[in-house]
Amino acid sequence: MSQPAAVAAGAAAGQQPQGRAQAARQAGGGLGQTIAGIVRMAVFWYFAAKFFGPKRPPAEPGMLMSNLFQKGEPLDMWMYLSENEKFNDFSNEDALVWHEANIPYAVWGPTSTRTHTLTYYPSEAIKNNGSLYAHVYFARSGYPVDPTDPEYEQSSAFGRTHPVVAYLRKPKDGKKKSLLGDSSESNEQPPPKENKDSVDKDEGPVEYISYWKPNVTINLVDDFTRYPHNNVPPNVAPYLNVDPSSNNYYPTVFFNEFWLLRDKLIALNETVEELPLNLEVGPISMTKWQIFLQMEQSFQVHRSYGSMLEGEADELKRVFLEGNPYFLGLTMIVSLFHSLFDFLAFKNDIQFWNKNKSMEGLSAKSVVLNFVCQLIIFLYLLDNETSWMILGSSGIGVCIEFWKIGKAMHVEIDRSGKIPMLRFRDRESYAQNKTKEYDAIAMKYLTYVLLFLVFCFSIYSLKYEKHKSWYSWILSSLTSCVYMFGFIMMCPQLFINYKLKSVAHMPWRQMTYKFLNTIIDDLFAFVIKMPMLHRLSVFRDDVIFLIYLYQRWVYPVDKKRVNEYGFGGEDEPQAPQTLEGSDLAAASQQAGAEAEAETSTEDKKTK
Secondary structure, X not given: OOHHHHHHHHHHOOOOOOHHHHHHHHHHOOHHHHHHHHXXXXXXXXXXXXXXXXXXXXXXXXXXXXXXXXXXXXXXXXXXXXXXXXXXXXXXXXXXXXXXXXXXXXOOOOOOOEEEEEEEOOOHHHXXXXXXXXXXXXXXXXXXXXXXXXXXXXXXXXXXXXXXEEEEEOOHHHHOEOOOOOHHHHOOOOOOOOOHHHHXXXXXXXXXXXXXXXXXXXXXXXXXXXXXXXXXXXXXXXXXXXXXXXXXXXXXXXXXXXXXOHHHOEEOOOOOOOEEEEEEEEEEEHHHHHHHHHHHHHHXXXXXXXXXXXXXXXXXXXXXXXXXXXHHHHHHHHHHHHHHHHHHHHHHHHHHHHOOOOOOOOOHHHHHHHXXXXXXXXXXXXXXXXXXXXXHHHHHHHXXXXXXXXXXXXXXXXXXXXXXXXXXXXXXXXXXXHHHHHHHHHHHHHHHHHHHHHHHHHHHHHHHOOEOOHHHHHHHHHHXXXXXXXXXXXXXXXXXXXXXXXXXXXXXXXXXXXXXXXHHHHHHHHHOOOOHHHHHHOOHHHHHHHHHHHHHHHOOOOOOOOOOOOOOOOOOOOOOOOOOOHHHHHHHHHHHHHHHHHHHHHHHHHO
């Protein structure tokens, strides 16, 4: 399908279910970093193969393959639809669905691109997982494509076959059901979307469903390169069709499905009576063709490494289709800065907590609460069988949050019982000041708010949403609350700052990196397709950071107070003390005693 047609179809598409892909994006940093990674890999792959590939020895002129057709040469095209993969019934008028004449080869102009729309009425075999193939043939203008025709010439005709029906795995999401036993909702089939990694773990045979491709785009590659016979580039060799009589190659026919998204496919069943089919034929440049191939290979590499889910490739293409090109370019540049700020914030986080010596002015309960939230997200991703790369990143985050607990509190192993247990004890710097009192007050009211929100959302999710089990419902409810109400976790520190009337020159460098990343997330919220609730949740941290800025402006900076990483301000220079009265006399006596001791020591050394 061409890009303009895809844009029109994409604009009319409904909102997709989020499921595991949404959870992975929320925990993995969003789709912006995936966009930058895919584009960098594809561009690097293309130019590395083009300029830094193995040097081929120059071939003799007689050993080079050339294109059998000339640039601008008129071509005739025939397209047949058949349920057989092999086709030779050229006289069947019912199978011929499209014919075009005088198409200029590898020339861009008003007559270079042709389109055609038709309605296809499927047979009973196609409705029941049958196959259908598009047989496309080209020939020099005036020449036939039927080998049985007396005027047929082998070097003047060529073609290619492509399936119009695709077979994809049945979505696993059908296992979800209403836990309250509403059969009418549980029997509904969700839209086609699945996780490749999770499907591989299914027990028993995998069920496939046939889908109709409503768009077929045929591209003739503008390629007149002279290739050595035995040294064709590996990215071109699978598509090169060589004439055995002349040892030259025919024009490359490429069925372009790069912009054909999964949600545009039509599921085939016995209720389908007619199907739309949009056809297009036109030229494509060699560079653009290679970029499409490299992007598809890059998607496959990311999926094999577990860094991309099955539906994320379509979401990435949707961003390119429906987004402003200049805005997309800005987004990719900003995503690089997002990665840099993530690294700097992480480095400062580890560095400051590693040197933390005091919890004065800090909320230790917030540290524990952050660990619980990270653990809930990790268990939720594990239950949804997210890719190992996302799980590994989330698991490292859980370990770091647990390590922070050891810096904020004393962690001991209690071996008095039959089973060793971890025991947490407040640090002296935290227990012996007002911080613990204010922290307890903040957590008291925070607990009331969180329990109320969790209870309300859990009841809503139980009644209106589907889950695999009660365990999945609990994790899903807790995770949704963490995503939507996560900003509340930062409120205890705000309350402590309010009661102490000081921000104590908190680690503003690290907070600046986090705030910049929050602004970048706000930008992605307008670029990437997501539910409105999640889009609003992206702006939650902005409110907290603005309150921090307000507190920094209102409260004086108390440099004696230790910040959240155990760093205090510079010690104020002490004024020289003046000794008067008895203090001066005592100091004189002490100085005299020290002088006598030094004299006796020197006498002993002399003797």
